[in-house]
Amino acid sequence: MKKTVIDLLLLENKQLNKDNFLLKLQSPVPVSDIFPGQFVNVEIKDAQEIFLRRPFSVLDVDYQAQTITLLVKILGRGSKKLTEAQPGVQISTILPLGKSFTLPEKDDHILLIGGGSGVAPMLFLAKLCGLDPENVHVLIGARSITDHIDIEEYKPFGNFYFTTEDGSLGEKGYVTNHPVFTNKLNEFTKIYTCGPDLMMKAIGRIALENKLFCEVSLENMMACGFGVCLCCVEDTKAGHKCVCTDGPVFNVNDLKW
Amino acid sequence: MVNLGIKIHELDFKNPIMLASGTCGFGEEIADFLDLSRLGGIVVKGTTLKHREGNAYPRMAETPSGMLNAVGLQNKGVDNFIANIYPRIKDIDTHIIVNVNGSTIEDYVALTERLNELDKIPAIELNISCPNVKEGGMAFGISCPSAEAVVKAVRKVYSKTLIVKLSPNVTNIADIAKAVESQGADSVSLINTLLGMAVNAETRKPVLSTITGGLSGPAIKPIALRMVWQVYNAVKIPVMGMGGIMNATDAIEFMIAGASTVQIGTAIFIDPTIPVQIVDGLALYMERHKMQSVSELIGSLQC
Numbered sequence: 001m002k003k004t005v006i007d008l009l010l011l012e013n014k015q016l017n018k019d020n021f022l023l024k025l026q027s028p029v030p031v032s033d034i035f036p037g038q039f040v041n042v043e044i045k046d047a048q049e050i051f052l053r054r055p056f057s058v059l060d061v062d063y064q065a066q067t068i069t070l071l072v073k074i075l076g077r078g079s080k081k082l083t084e085a086q087p088g089v090q091i092s093t094i095l096p097l098g099k100s101f102t103l104p105e106k107d108d109h110i111l112l113i114g115g116g117s118g119v120a121p122m123l124f125l126a127k128l129c130g131l132d133p134e135n136v137h138v139l140i141g142a143r144s145i146t147d148h149i150d151i152e153e154y155k156p157f158g159n160f161y162f163t164t165e166d167g168s169l170g171e172k173g174y175v176t177n178h179p180v181f182t183n184k185l186n187e188f189t190k191i192y193t194c195g196p197d198l199m200m201k202a203i204g205r206i207a208l209e210n211k212l213f214c215e216v217s218l219e220n221m222m223a224c225g226f227g228v229c230l231c232c233v234e235d236t237k238a239g240h241k242c243v244c245t246d247g248p249v250f251n252v253n254d255l256k257w
Numbered sequence: 258m259v260n261l262g263i264k265i266h267e268l269d270f271k272n273p274i275m276l277a278s279g280t281c282g283f284g285e286e287i288a289d290f291l292d293l294s295r296l297g298g299i300v301v302k303g304t305t306l307k308h309r310e311g312n313a314y315p316r317m318a319e320t321p322s323g324m325l326n327a328v329g330l331q332n333k334g335v336d337n338f339i340a341n342i343y344p345r346i347k348d349i350d351t352h353i354i355v356n357v358n359g360s361t362i363e364d365y366v367a368l369t370e371r372l373n374e375l376d377k378i379p380a381i382e383l384n385i386s387c388p389n390v391k392e393g394g395m396a397f398g399i400s401c402p403s404a405e406a407v408v409k410a411v412r413k414v415y416s417k418t419l420i421v422k423l424s425p426n427v428t429n430i431a432d433i434a435k436a437v438e439s440q441g442a443d444s445v446s447l448i449n450t451l452l453g454m455a456v457n458a459e460t461r462k463p464v465l466s467t468i469t470g471g472l473s474g475p476a477i478k479p480i481a482l483r484m485v486w487q488v489y490n491a492v493k494i495p496v497m498g499m500g501g502i503m504n505a506t507d508a509i510e511f512m513i514a515g516a517s518t519v520q521i522g523t524a525i526f527i528d529p530t531i532p533v534q535i536v537d538g539l540a541l542y543m544e545r546h547k548m549q550s551v552s553e554l555i556g557s558l559q560c
Contacts, residue, residue: 003289005530043527049321051474053527092528223317223324224526226290228282230302230328231317240310240331245286 115195277522323474386424489515505538
C-alpha cells in the first residue's frame with residue numbers, strides 16, 4: 001500500500017503495566033500491506049513542546065477488521081501524552097513506514113528475541129510467519145515481571161521463554177544467558193530481534209560469530225519517517241543508511257557491529 | 258479562478274508554493290503523499306561535487322516548536338544525481354531546482370557547470386548558508402566580500418535562473434542580499450536554519466554529534482518574516498521566503514512581508530500533504546480577498 005497520512009479512530013487504550021499501553025486503532029481503509037517490523041508515525045496532539053511525530057512499531061494488524069494495534073511504552077513526553085488519549089478520538093498517523101522483517105521460509109526454525117517494548121514486532125512476526133508453532137521460539141527479556149506484558153494471545157504461535165534481570169519471571173539474567181540461546185542457538189536457521197541496542201548488539205555479535213542469519217530492528221531518532229530528513233542514519237558497511245526507509249530492519253551482516 | 262502564477266526572473270511558476278531543499282529528498286520520496294505537479298517548484302536535496310557521508314548520528318533534536326538538524330549535506334554527489342536521479346525526476350511537471358553546495362569557489366563553479374548541461378533543471382539555488390559543514394557552506398554567506406566572490410564566479414558559468422540561499426546567522430541580512438544582487442543573482446531565498454544547540458542535562462553532553470546544528474520550524478518564523486521584509490525592502494530581485502511555514506496563513510504572511518514565492522520545509526516532516534493544502538488555502542484566501550493575482554499580495558504589508 002502507498003504511504004499515507006491518515007486519521008485512525010482509537011478504539012481501545014489498555015494499560016498493560018506501569019509503562020506499557022496497548023492502543024487499538026481502526027482504519028477507514030484496508031491495511032493489508034502492513035507487516036512485522038514496519039512502523040507508524042503518530043502525531044501527538046495538543047501537547048506543549050511536542051513538535052514531531054513519534055514512531056511506534058506495530059504489535060498486530062487485523063487485516064479483516066482493518067485494525068492496527070500499537071504497543072506504546074512511555075519513554076518521554078510524547079509517548080506519555082499518547083497513552084492519555086481516550087477511545088473515540090482520531091489519531092493522525094503516517095503508515096506503513098519502513099521495511100519489514102524477512103518472512104521465514106517453511107523449513108525455517110526461528111528464534112525471536114524481544115526486549116522491553118521490542119517485543120511488539122516479535123509477537124506480530126510469530127503470529128504472521130505461518131510456521132508450525134513447534135519451529136517458532138520466542139525469547140522475551142525484561143527487567144522484572146512487572147515490566148512484562150501479557151502475551152497469552154500469542155502463545156499458540158510458538159514456544160515462549162522468559163528472562164528477567166531480577167529473576168521474578170523465567171530465568172534470571174539477560175536473554176543471552178537463557179539456555180535456549182546459550183545451548184540451542186545453532187538449531188535455528190533465522191534469528192530476529194528487537195529491543196535495547198545493547199541487547200541487540202550482544203545477540204548480533206554472537207549470531208555473526210556463529211554465521212547465523214540475524215535481523216535486528218533499529219530505533220534511531222528520526223524526524224520524518226519517510227526518508228527525507230536524513231536524521232536517523234545508521235553507519236553501515238555501505239555508509240549512512242536511513243533507519244526509516246532502508247530499515248528499521250537490518251541484517252547484522254550489513255552493520256558495523 | 259484566481260491566478261496563482263508568478264514569474265521569477267525568466268521562470269514562470271504555476272504557483273508560489275515550493276518545497277525547500279533538504280526536506281523533500283528528490284521529490285520521489287514523498288510522491289506517495291502528494292501530486293508534485295501541483296507545486297510551483299521543488300528544491301531538491303543539497304548536492305555537492307563529490308559524495309558526502311554527512312555528519313555522524315545523532316543528527317537531530319526536537320526543540321520547542323521546531324527542531325535542530327546537523328545532517329551535513331549527505332548526498333551521493335553530482336555524478337550520481339545526473340546518472341541516476343535526474344532521469345527519474347526530470348519529467349515531473351514542476352520546476353526542479355538543485356541546491357548547490359561547495360567547500361571552495363572552484364567546487365561551486367564545477368558543480369554549476371555540470372548542472373548547466375541539464376535541460377530540465379531551469380534554476381539552481383546556490384547554498385551559501387549551510388551551518389552544518391566544516392568547510393565552505395555558511396562561511397561564504399556571512400560576509401559580503403565572500404558572498405560576492407562566489408556569486409560572481411558562478412554567474413559567469415550559469416545563464417539560467419540563479420537563486421542564492423541566504424544565512425540568517427549574520428548581523429545584517431539585507432547587506433548580504435544587496436551584495437549577491439550586485440553580482441547578478443536573479444533571486445534570493447531565505448532563511449536557511451539558525452545556528453543553535455541542544456544539551457542533555459542528565460549526561461551533560463550535547464545532543465547533536467556536531468554540538469551545534471540548524472534550527473528550523475515555527476520557532477524561527479518571526480525571525481524569518483522579519484528578514485524577508487528587510488530584504489524585500491533592500492533589493493529589486495524577487496525574494497523566496499521560508500522559515501517555519503506550517504499552513505496557508507503562514508505562507509500568506511511571508512508573501513505580504515515581501516516573498517514572491519515561499520518554500521515549505523520542516524512542515525513536510527510532520528505532514529507531507531501540507532504543501533498542496535497550502536496551494537489550495539492560498540487560492541481560497543485570494544478569492545475571499547477578491548485578488549486576481551498573487552502579485553497583489555506580494556509586499557502588500559500596510560505599515
